[in-house]
Amino acid sequence: MPTKSxxxxxxxxxxxxxxxxxxxxxxxxxxxxxxxxxxxxxxxxGNLFAxxxxxNIYTRxxxxxxxxxEERVAALEGGVAALGVASGQAASLFAVQNIxxxxxxxxxxxxxxxxxxxxxxxxxSTMGIECRFVDPSDPENFRRATDAKTRCYYGETLPNPKLxxxxxxxxxxxxxxxxxxxxxxxxxxxxxxxxxxxGAAIVIHSTTKYIGGHGNSIGGIIVDGGNFDxxxxxxxxxxxxxxxxxxxxAVWTQAVKPLGPIAYIIKAxxxxxxxxxxxxxxxxxxxxxxxxxxxxLRMRQHCSNAIAVANYLAKxxxxxxxxxxxxxxxxxxxxxxxxxxxxYGGLVGFELKGGRDAGRKFIDKLQMLYHVANIGDARxxxxxxxxxxxxxLSAEEQLKTGVTPGYVRLSIGIEHPxxxxxxxxxxxxxx
Ligand code: PLP
Numbered sequence: 001m002p003t004k005s006x007x008x009x010x011x012x013x014x015x016x017x018x019x020x021x022x023x024x025x026x027x028x029x030x031x032x033x034x035x036x037x038x039x040x041x042x043x044x045x046g047n048l049f050a051x052x053x054x055x056n057i058y059t060r061x062x063x064x065x066x067x068x069x070e071e072r073v074a075a076l077e078g079g080v081a082a083l084g085v086a087s088g089q090a091a092s093l094f095a096v097q098n099i100x101x102x103x104x105x106x107x108x109x110x111x112x113x114x115x116x117x118x119x120x121x122x123x124x125s126t127m128g129i130e131c132r133f134v135d136p137s138d139p140e141n142f143r144r145a146t147d148a149k150t151r152c153y154y155g156e157t158l159p160n161p162k163l164x165x166x167x168x169x170x171x172x173x174x175x176x177x178x179x180x181x182x183x184x185x186x187x188x189x190x191x192x193x194x195x196x197x198x199g200a201a202i203v204i205h206s207t208t209k210y211i212g213g214h215g216n217s218i219g220g221i222i223v224d225g226g227n228f229d230x231x232x233x234x235x236x237x238x239x240x241x242x243x244x245x246x247x248x249x250a251v252w253t254q255a256v257k258p259l260g261p262i263a264y265i266i267k268a269x270x271x272x273x274x275x276x277x278x279x280x281x282x283x284x285x286x287x288x289x290x291x292x293x294x295x296x297l298r299m300r301q302h303c304s305n306a307i308a309v310a311n312y313l314a315k316x317x318x319x320x321x322x323x324x325x326x327x328x329x330x331x332x333x334x335x336x337x338x339x340x341x342x343x344y345g346g347l348v349g350f351e352l353k354g355g356r357d358a359g360r361k362f363i364d365k366l367q368m369l370y371h372v373a374n375i376g377d378a379r380x381x382x383x384x385x386x387x388x389x390x391x392x393l394s395a396e397e398q399l400k401t402g403v404t405p406g407y408v409r410l411s412i413g414i415e416h417p418x419x420x421x422x423x424x425x426x427x428x429x430x431x
Contacts, residue, residue, distance in 0.1 A: 016071025088206020209376025303343025
């Protein structure tokens, strides 16, 4: 029996339809390491391909281990269905590409992960899809950039390095007036924020980060909120409302109507994932299920440790500025308090007064914190963006993205806070 609980702690363990393995009664979700599935009859096979019945066909398109993860993450986000894919990057690409093709555009926050920026700005422009970047501090910028060819808005709940929470409801509201769905990358905030509840239509995660939580697997997921009326805006979404030649003329908003408001996510699965093949491996799906079971607890610890670190850094004489939602003021703080619950996340930024050299020295002196280009691991991590992740940008571009020469990004883990602070303290002594 699927749980009726609305509590994230319970959903993370019991969300979705899985109770025990139907074949063996195993409680832990088995790893269905198979490529394909035996059809009962030619009629059964025909029904599956025609989407008259939903069921397993081939692991590039679906897999029972992955299905458990998809149902649970969909439940955690308050959505109707989800699609697991090979990486967070694949999730971002598919989320947009599912409704946008050559000649179309979408409007995106400037405050997003650098990899998403590259994908949207460079790779997607080679596909003829234009990304219009706007400053999210004024939500009206999204309206100003919208025209008849705008297919979606895109933002990140808690983008680093600025860590200024995105105005989800404000932008979603503009989008709903104009018939434009909001896609939110909620990677940094599982269980802390449910963007769908604030009006977003689609949520994506890099499951590589907090959902996996242990730094061992790359994956991504797209959640369909089932709350956007694609038919009402048929002119804006021909890909969902006109016959799809890649699937014997299916009109997605009609074809899967009896199965619920899942036109968007079904289309992504049976066309994009089918064709591009960026599938999540069953083993990785299993790893993400293990991570998901404790994500709510871990997020709590990430948040309480991060606030302790932010408070410590704020008093340190070598630190010029701490970037963390709890220490922000004005509109930025109001947004953080509106959209994040039970904490302000595990990412902390700070600027060293000694600039670039101090940043490098600090990183080199760390003993427990890992120096890696990742976030959301149970272990604490650190990086100096000016000399690594943002080193390809000019000094001016770095400043625009919020990276000053002495900026250090921490992804605070779940170790004892005293040990995290002790390591930072001894590294700061050398910086
Ligand atoms: N979104 C955010 C916010 C990220 O931080 C990342 C990776 O760092 C991604 C998406 C891309 O995820 P992946 O590395 O799983 O492709």
